[in-house]
Amino acid sequence: MFSLESFHHEYETSTADLVIRERRFRFFVPTSLDRFVDQADVFHDFPLWAKIWEASVVLSDHLAAMPVDPERRFLEIGCGMGVVGIVAAAFGHRITITEYNSDALNFARANVSANLSADSAADIEVARLYWNQPQLEGRFDAIVGSEVIYKDTDFEPILKLLETCLNPSGEIILAEGFRKTSLEFFRQVSGRFDISAQKKTLRSKGEAFPVILAKMRFKVTE
DSSP states (O other): OOOHHHHHHHOOEEEEEEEETTEEEEEEEESOSGGGSOTTOTTTTOOGGGSOOHHHHHHHHHHHHSOOOTTOEEEESSOTTSHHHHHHHHTTOEEEEEESOHHHHHHHHHHHHHHOOHHHHTTEEEEEOBTTBOOOSSOEEEEEEESOOOOGGGHHHHHHHHHHHEEEEEEEEEEEESOHHHHHHHHHHTTTEEEEEEEEEEEETTEEEEEEEEEEEEOOOO
16 A cells, blocks of 8 residues: 555655646655666666656646536546646546556655645546556546657557547647657647647746647547
């Protein structure tokens, strides 16, 4: 059984503060990435989950502003340390957050415990999910993710996951950095989905970070 005590015994952590719509959150983050990196091949399974990405902040803010429907089920893919899902639950949404990496799941569980009241925590579930073999109960009304389109080899698994886990009338909301892979993904799936996208800019410490916020729905076939 997970506990914060065992988590802090296992990991060296720092904290990162985030304010979304005047609500303050404090997330546990790894103090160092060394233990999570394969020193023989640093690019193999690099711990991208161990950072609060600008796109995650943009998506968190977007979900926080959405009207709450207690019947609507959200699924977050590639949740990392749980930032987006925790914000969503704190603002009243019912969400399942998922990752495949065991360390990321532990950080997500710790951050749920640290940031959510018992009432809000009842609206969030943390689960392991492999994109190639999505095994979750039922379908979801919305699937969300931030910085999940990194490798073109993930295009097919993500598309399969969306088709398997999303209600036919459901919505997908993705926040992605402006990269060749993310732009190519949206181009490739444009025949399957209606896509509306807008550029969001997150400004922090004098820097500007452009983010694509894309909403997708299955095309209606006659």
